[in-house]
Amino acid sequence: MRPVVGISGNSYLLDGSYPAQACGVHNIEAMTKVCDATSLVVPAIPDVNGLDELCSIFDGFVFTGARPNVHPEEYGEEATEAHGAFDRDRDRLTLPLIRACVERGIPILGICRGFQEFNVAFGGSLYPEIRDLPGRMNHRMPPEGTIEEKFALRHDINLQKGGVFEQIWGSTVVKTNSLHGQGIKDAGERIVIEGHAPDGTPEAIRVEGASGFALAVQWHPEWKADMDMVSKPLFEAFGQAMRDYRAGRMGVQTAAQ
16 A cells, blocks of 8 residues: 655635635645655644544655744744744644654655744744845745746755765755745754755755654745656655655554554
8 A cells, every 4th residue: 555644734714714724736746646645634733633643644744835934932932023924733733743753753754834843843943034134045935927937946955965865866956946934043953954055044954863754845846746856856755765664564563463
């Protein structure tokens, strides 16, 4: 059987009033077309499912991008207008779930907000607006244009030589899109930064000492993942990690029976 991957859901109001949970279709397509995995959306409602239950069901998790940001209370700062909107239920679900997965060796991949969640989960902090920092470029999604233009490749990522990401891509420089406003301020205790944008903004991280796949990127690799030369190897590596984890988990269960 294919591995089963949990994709983080996001809270929003349908027609401005009806509470709903959803994730971007491109995330599901990446899991299907590249990872060859069965996708299920995990509601960003912490009281619905316990951590033990979630960890027993899934062979991996993707923590996706989202418009709401991690609340600065999670890293010891007060909220300001610059921090934007929040999804406190997602904070309460994803931050402990990331830590639980790392402890258990469950493969996890962070994308954009998910990248920022990785950092905050291990004690790191975030800048509310990268473009306001001296010497930094505007990393936000262009406000106008087609979706293809918004997700177009925009800048290089310089990768650590000999790091995990270089092993995935076979190069120390890759080109990516850019659709984020916030970014890492102080790296979390176990967060290793392996990739930076030309202006020094952290773009690729791993969790030090994780026994399973635990990588995150600040851009959006899910866009046309099966055709992009950077996205595809990343998702292929994640898919293989989930298959390996599932094989090990099923082997243990078979032996126990």
